[in-house]
Amino acid sequence: FHFYFIRRRQLPPGPFPFPFIGNTYSFAHTPIDTCVQKWKDEYGDVMTVFMGHVPMVTIHDSKLIYDMFVKDGDAYIGRAQQRWNEIFRPAHTGLIFSEGSLWRDNRRFALQVFRNLGLGRNIMQERVLDDVTLLIDFTKKELNAGTTEFNFFDELDISVGSIINSITFGYRFSRDNRTEFIKAKKIATEQVLFGGSILYRTMEEHRELFRYLPFFRDTYQMIMNHTAEFTEFLSGQVATHRKNIDLESDEEPTDYVEAYLKHQHKLDKEGVKDHPFSETQLYSGLLDLWVAGQETTATTLAWMVIYIIQNPEVQKKCQAEMDEFVGDRIVTLDDKVNLNYVNATVAESQRLCNLVPINVPHRTTRDVEIRGYKIPKHTVILNQISTVMYDERYFPGAKTFKPERFLDEKGKFFAPPELMPFSVGKRACLGEGLARLELFLFTANLLNQFKFGEVPGKPITGERIVSATTAPAPWVCSISVRH
């Protein structure tokens, strides 16, 4: 009663919530991003949606998002605690769902490790290019063997999986024996699918109840089993590191686990009590890096390939640019400045695929006022990046693929502030630097080496499957060598 009739009146307007399930019943027949878009058109740039019985204030205006999440960032730095996450990781742990100093110190540490492993320098580029080259060689080998139909998503998937695995654990997956990758990937997929489900979005506080209902009990059990398998995978990696590591050595760590264990050891040795680098935090952080770092980038690359197949003139323009500035060698970051059209194609792929249909919810850390509404501390709040990137005010003809929108009159690439696939502010994507590197190097090199097309009789629908991210319906493509 309190929520629906008293609290609701104090919050920005929004669709009428039903008791217990709030507005999530709408997601049963319409994808969540379409619902939110529709409500935005009806209720405006500041509105409230009920996820189960939890109200979520949702912001759609780009300038307001910057004023709140960037200029007044600390007020929105909290993270909504979604109880279903406790299936995957203990509450309030890891990098995505932690808060306070635990989050701040671990986020800072992870970014430092990424930098030490070479992000922003040539070393990380080389790591990524190794996987780009392996993918190119594999594709050429398949073509020589007479393959005419490629399930290319699987190949992008294992390439991106290998990069995050080599950063976290120090090795890449084999293409000849994919069992280990497939096993690890299963839990990533499950988190993404489950994280986008109605059940997840509704049952914030009622998990225990649903765990005993027949249909949900099975789903619950299946997820628990796969999570146990993934934990086993993580424990195996950490155990191998522990066995081989010299904690006293001054040598630069070569992966995240090594860096973490050494840091932990240093703090323990210095006698620092209750530091935020616990064993639980290590596991939850690894899970977050693996899941957030794998599925997102692989799926964005899949959309990029689909868009350039569906827009052959874009593919030709990218390739013409590469012929002019690169030739048949491997494209590197040094070429980026010349490849304006390729940069615009990557940007437009990210915008149009609109990977994250509902951003990860934040929560306010103090009372705030937004456009006259008084929003109390601990309210769930969200900068809705996907409506911004489909907003006709910022991107006319928003549902069409048009890389030219990111080129100025001199043909130079520019990224407007409304292009925010990684979100903005202090909780923006931790992997943005790595993801940008991967997206550019894979896109440029694949388009330079190959021509992509449809397989006769197997058109690519480009249908959007919306869960916690938006993936394309299964597709295959044809490939030919350009050089």
Ligand code: HEM
């Ligand atoms: C958070 C997008 C790749 C790790 C996020 C958020 C978005 C996002 C929208 C939520 C931001 C917010 O709360 O406002 C993407 C996209 C990617 C990508 C579109 C690729 C195309 C990666 C990669 C990694 C990563 C490669 C890791 C290596 C994380 C982590 C967070 C996060 C740890 C939580 C940050 C925090 O709460 O402080 N990402 N991401 N992401 N991402 Fe990414």
